[in-house]
Amino acid sequence: MSETMDRSKTIELRVLRYRPASDSEPVFVSYRVPYSDDMSVLQALQSIKDSQDGSLSFRWSCRMAICGSCGMMINGEPKLACNTFVRDLAPNAATIEPLQNFPIERDLVVTVGDFVKKIESIYPYIIPKVQKPIEEGAYLQTPAQMAAYESFSDCINCMLCYAACPQFGANPDFIGPGAMAMLQRYNADSRDGGRQLRLDQINGEDGVWSCTAVGICSEVCPKAVDPANAVNQNKTNSALDFFLRAVRPQAKPEPRS
Amino acid sequence: MSEGISERRPFHRPQPRHWWAHKPYLAYTLRELCGVAVALYGAILLAGLVCLWRGQAAFDLYRRVLGSEASLLVHLALLAAVLWHVVTWFQILPKTMPKLILGGRLVPPRAVTALALLLAFVCSAGLLAVVIVIGAFA
Numbered sequence: 308m309s310e311t312m313d314r315s316k317t318i319e320l321r322v323l324r325y326r327p328a329s330d331s332e333p334v335f336v337s338y339r340v341p342y343s344d345d346m347s348v349l350q351a352l353q354s355i356k357d358s359q360d361g362s363l364s365f366r367w368s369c370r371m372a373i374c375g376s377c378g379m380m381i382n383g384e385p386k387l388a389c390n391t392f393v394r395d396l397a398p399n400a401a402t403i404e405p406l407q408n409f410p411i412e413r414d415l416v417v418t419v420g421d422f423v424k425k426i427e428s429i430y431p432y433i434i435p436k437v438q439k440p441i442e443e444g445a446y447l448q449t450p451a452q453m454a455a456y457e458s459f460s461d462c463i464n465c466m467l468c469y470a471a472c473p474q475f476g477a478n479p480d481f482i483g484p485g486a487m488a489m490l491q492r493y494n495a496d497s498r499d500g501g502r503q504l505r506l507d508q509i510n511g512e513d514g515v516w517s518c519t520a521v522g523i524c525s526e527v528c529p530k531a532v533d534p535a536n537a538v539n540q541n542k543t544n545s546a547l548d549f550f551l552r553a554v555r556p557q558a559k560p561e562p563r564s
Numbered sequence: 565m566s567e568g569i570s571e572r573r574p575f576h577r578p579q580p581r582h583w584w585a586h587k588p589y590l591a592y593t594l595r596e597l598c599g600v601a602v603a604l605y606g607a608i609l610l611a612g613l614v615c616l617w618r619g620q621a622a623f624d625l626y627r628r629v630l631g632s633e634a635s636l637l638v639h640l641a642l643l644a645a646v647l648w649h650v651v652t653w654f655q656i657l658p659k660t661m662p663k664l665i666l667g668g669r670l671v672p673p674r675a676v677t678a679l680a681l682l683l684a685f686v687c688s689a690g691l692l693a694v695v696i697v698i699g700a701f702a
Contacts, residue, residue, distance in 0.1 A: 521592045
């Protein structure tokens with residue numbers, strides 16, 4: 308048996324559990340899990356669910372850091388469980404908690420409804436500057452025009468940035484880094500004409516202005532999206548929008564119904 | 565799904581009270597606090613201007629106070645705080661500006677930080693040199 312398949316090593320995982328039907332508040336429960344060098348924290352949780360406690364709840368899907376489902380606090384840091392190796396946590400005991408700043412539904416599962424509403428609120432699709440029929444071909448873009456928004460299009464909606472944001476923790480209505488990355492992905496797209504529509508959503512305290520440039524959102528991002536850049540660019544845009552409101556043309560592009 | 569009694573009872577965990585005093589937020593907290601040091605140093609310079617305006621005696625007193633040991637210690641502490649402010653602020657600079665695209669390629673954020681730090685260093689050293697030269701001929 309190769310070294311990586313050897314499962315003689317074990318790690319203690321302290322998992323914050325909350326069962327709404329029976330627990331009045333979350334409690335830590337310890338599990339000792341055999342692990343191999345190629346095992347992710349997600350696999351360790353799956354092994355607990357398979358062989359120790361079938362009631363342990365957590366979200367997951369792709370196992371390869373692309374679906375954004377398995378975000379959780381691992382030793383206090385927001386991380387994707389599929390993207391974190393057990394070998395990097397061992398031999399010490401590791402704590403696993405649901406994402407900070409979100410209500411806990413059950414165990415490691417948090418409420419995502421508000422986040423989805425925020426994403427919806429910023430028109431997360433291209434609203435073409437000029438509508439043209441299919442016969443006229445695709446909307447073209449140069450590599451330089453694409454570079455202006457490309458990193459923001461890599462967001463997988465894992466919400467790690469929200470768990471890292473103390474301002475979102477203090478004000479749950481703050482639109483937050485993830486939705487702003489999505490907004491900038493479309494506003495910076497040369498084919499898009501919906502900029503004003505989106506800017507109207509982010510003025511004020513619950514918009515960009517709750518951000519105090521802490522910047523940790525960008526550091527925890529597993530896809531190097533740099534959401535802090537999206538938020539802070541739009542402080543400038545929001546301020547300009549405020550002062551130019553009186554002189555700008557009022558015509559707005561129609562949103563997709 | 566819509567029938568029956570829901571067992572949903574979302575639990576709201578409070579934000580840790582002293583989040584700002586711990587890693588990774590401590591560097592940010594210090595950066596913002598150092599803004600106070602920048603303001604303090606501004607106030608010291610302003611006091612010098614006011615003394616200059618009030619006349620020779622006041623300005624001589626201001627210079628004597630500046631030359632005292634306590635003042636030198638305060639200035640050393642202020643210098644350290646301002647340096648931290650400069651470094652951490654330029655680290656966050658690329659996050660506050662539009663993406664820089666030169667020749668169709670994205671300029672990496674680290675290059676922006678390095679260039680800004682270099683500029684700040686060159687300007688500070690240049691200003692210091694000018695002051696020393698003027699002082700030598702005065």
